[in-house]
Structures are given as structure tokens and as C-alpha cells.
Amino acid sequence: MSAATADSLAPEVVAAHLRGRFGAPYLFEEECESTQLLLHGSGLPEGAVAVTEHQTGGRGRMGRPWLAPPRTAVLVSILLHPPPERHLPELSLVAALAVAEAVEVATELAAQVKWPNDVMLNRRKVAGILPELIEGTVVVGIGLNVNQARHELPLDAPTATASLRTQTGTTSDRAPLVASLLAFLEHRYDAWREGGLDALYDELGPRDFLRGRHVTIDGAPGTAILIRRDGRLEVETDSGEHRLVESGEVEYER
Ligand code: BTN
Numbered sequence: 001m002s003a004a005t006a007d008s009l010a011p012e013v014v015a016a017h018l019r020g021r022f023g024a025p026y027l028f029e030e031e032c033e034s035t036q037l038l039l040h041g042s043g044l045p046e047g048a049v050a051v052t053e054h055q056t057g058g059r060g061r062m063g064r065p066w067l068a069p070p071r072t073a074v075l076v077s078i079l080l081h082p083p084p085e086r087h088l089p090e091l092s093l094v095a096a097l098a099v100a101e102a103v104e105v106a107t108e109l110a111a112q113v114k115w116p117n118d119v120m121l122n123r124r125k126v127a128g129i130l131p132e133l134i135e136g137t138v139v140v141g142i143g144l145n146v147n148q149a150r151h152e153l154p155l156d157a158p159t160a161t162a163s164l165r166t167q168t169g170t171t172s173d174r175a176p177l178v179a180s181l182l183a184f185l186e187h188r189y190d191a192w193r194e195g196g197l198d199a200l201y202d203e204l205g206p207r208d209f210l211r212g213r214h215v216t217i218d219g220a221p222g223t224a225i226l227i228r229r230d231g232r233l234e235v236e237t238d239s240g241e242h243r244l245v246e247s248g249e250v251e252y253e254r
Contacts, residue, residue, distance in 0.1 A: 007071065007147070007174055009051050017179030022047040022078060022186040031070070033057040035077040036132055039139045048079040049182065058143065061117065061130055062249065066143045069152050072163070074144040074178050078185065082138055083193055088131070089247055090231040092117040094192045095129045095140050097204050098184035103127070103144070106177050107168050112209035114159070115224075115233045116247060119144070120209045124162035142181070147171045158249070197231050216251040217243065224250065 006013075011026050018026070027038050027050040034057050038050035052075050058066035068075065078095075082088060099119045100111035103126060112120045119127035130141035145153065145163035153161045164172050191199040210224035215235060222237035233245040 007171070009053060009074070009174055009178060014051070014175045014179060017176045018182065019179070020183050020186045022182040022189075023049050023179065025049075026051065028052070030054070031056065034059050034141075035075055036130070036139050036141050039077050039079045040132070040134055040137075042079070044079055046079060046081045047186070050077045051075065051178065059130060059141065060128060060143070066128065066130075067154055068143065068145065068148065072145075072147045072152060074142065074146055074174055074181065076144075076178055076181070077139050077141045078182070080138045080140060080189065081136065084136075086193065086196060087231060088133060088138065089116065090192065090197045091131050091138060091140060092129045093197065093204060093227065093231055094188050094200065095131070095142060095185060096127075097200055097207065098188045099127045099129070099142060099144060099181055100207055101184045101188075101203070102177060102181040103164065105180055106172055107164055109167065110207075112207045113204060113227075114209040114252075115227050115250065116231075118159060118209075121162055121164070121167045123160070124167070125157070125159040126162050126164060126167070140185075144177075144181070146174055146177065158251075198229050201229050210250060210252060214253040217245055217248070224252070 011028050025048050029052045031054045032052045035050040054070035060066040096113040103111040114120050117129040118125045127144040132139050147165045148163040150166050208227050211226050213224050215224045217235050220237045222235045225234040235243045
């Protein structure tokens with residue numbers, strides 16, 4: 001991070017980095033309950049985003065909280081109006097791919113997508129995606145751990161967590177990072193709108209974290225084969241049964 005500029009996600013800092021239509025309008029609160037709530041029912045156009053420095057009631061998947069000390073993370077929600085013919089659960093993968101790409105540019109490390117909604121760096125979760133659908137509008141929430149020190153990360157998370165800082169040893173400017181993330185998301189989302197997950201598969205497939213790992217799905221042990229072109233996870237159980245998993249959480253051997 002450059003010493004001359006304060007690390008901030010305020011609009012006057014981020015505006016210089018934004019390109020494209022994602023980020024217009026850019027709603028910013030120094031603190032809020034959850035950025036998701038700033039967009040639900042807002043009536044704003046596609047590409048509107050909400051960003052905060054601190055959430056008092058950050059939401060994770062499966063009803064879990066999403067916690068980050070003030071000014072350490074990227075906490076952003078994006079409003080989308082996906083076309084009705086698209087399969088909405090795929091949006092988690094679209095967003096996870098975009099976040100992985102932004103993380104790779106920021107860290108020069110390879111990032112992976114853990115089906116269905118996590119971004120991994122060095123086998124640890126650095127970001128999670130929360131898509132919420134209300135009346136045809138999707139609010140995609142992204143929490144990316146950036147500058148937390150190790151002791152500031154949740155210890156009791158089901159997946160081992162990390163921040164970009166714990167993996168690279170350096171802090172990052174969050175303003176260019178959030179802008180880069182929005183640009184990648186816009187690019188991948190537009191491709192998905194046109195061609196579905198198939199249009200992203202060449203970039204997604206090689207970043208498939210679970211591929212070949214030993215996993216447990218609904219209590220049944222097996223091996224993850226791959227994320228399929230329709231977004232489902234193919235698993236071969238130890239009893240030889242092939243399962244196509246639509247949603248949920250997969251435990252994997254660390
Ligand atoms: C997960 O459980 O992995 C998903 C976490 C999503 C967290 C983000 S932070 C920005 C947005 N606002 C929230 O309250 N949650 C999402």
C-alpha cells in the first residue's frame with residue numbers, strides 16, 4: 001500500500017479506479033448492518049453497488065455471520081437483473097471466478113474457486129459469495145479478506161480462512177482492488193448473460209479447487225470429479241455412485 005494515500009473505499013477514492021457500468025451508482029456507508037440491505041428493494045439499476053468499511057450484521061451463507069474488523073476487507077454487494085433463461089445458482093460461480101481473477105492480479109498468486117461460492121488462495125478461503133434473490137432481482141454479496149492480520153480472521157470457520165495479507169506478507173490498497181473486482185465481474189457476467197456458464201468454462205475449469213479431492217457430501221464420502229458445464233458438482237462416492245450436486249456445502253479433506 002502506498003504510504004501517501006489512505007486506504008479507503010469512499011467514493012472519492014474509488015471513483016478514479018472505476019471503469020465500466022458496475023459501480024454506478026456507488027452507495028457507500030462508513031458502517032452499516034449489511035451491504036445487502038442497502039440494495040434490496042432499492043429499485044436501482046443493474047450494476048449499482050453498495051460498499052462499506054464495516055458491517056454490524058454481515059451475512060454469510062447458511063445463516064452464518066460474516067465478520068471483518070473495520071477497514072480491513074472488501075465488503076461489496078452488486079445488484080443484478082439476470083435474464084430469466086439463465087440458471088441463477090450459476091451466479092455464485094460467475095462471481096467467484098471474477099473475484100479469483102482480481103485476487104490473482106493483486107497477489108500474483110494462483111487463486112481457485114471452491115464450488116459453489118468460495119475463493120481459495122493456498123488452500124485457504126479468502127472470499128465468499130452470497131447471492132440473494134428477491135422478486136427477480138439478485139443481490140450478490142462479496143466478502144474478500146484483504147488486510148486482516150492472522151489473529152483478525154475467524155478461527156471457527158468451517159473452511160480454513162486467510163487474507164491476501166496473510167498469504168503475501170504485504171497489505172493491499174482496497175480501492176483499486178474493488179474496482180478491478182467489479183470490472184472482472186462485469187466482464188464475466190456479460191459473457192454468462194450471453195452464453196451461460198459454458199462461456200466461462202475455459203477460465204473456471206482450471207481453477208476448480210475441489211477437482212480430485214476427497215469430499216463428503218450429505219455424509220457420504222467420495223471424490224469430487226469436477227464442476228460441470230451446467231454448474232453442478234459431479235462427485236463419485238466411495239461406493240461407486242455418481243452424484244450431480246445442485247447446491248449445498250461440501251466438506252473436503254484438508
Ligand atoms: C459466505 O458465507 O462465504 C458468503 C459471505 C458473503 C459476505 C458478504 S460481505 C458483503 C455482503 N454483505 C453481507 O452481509 N454479506 C455479503
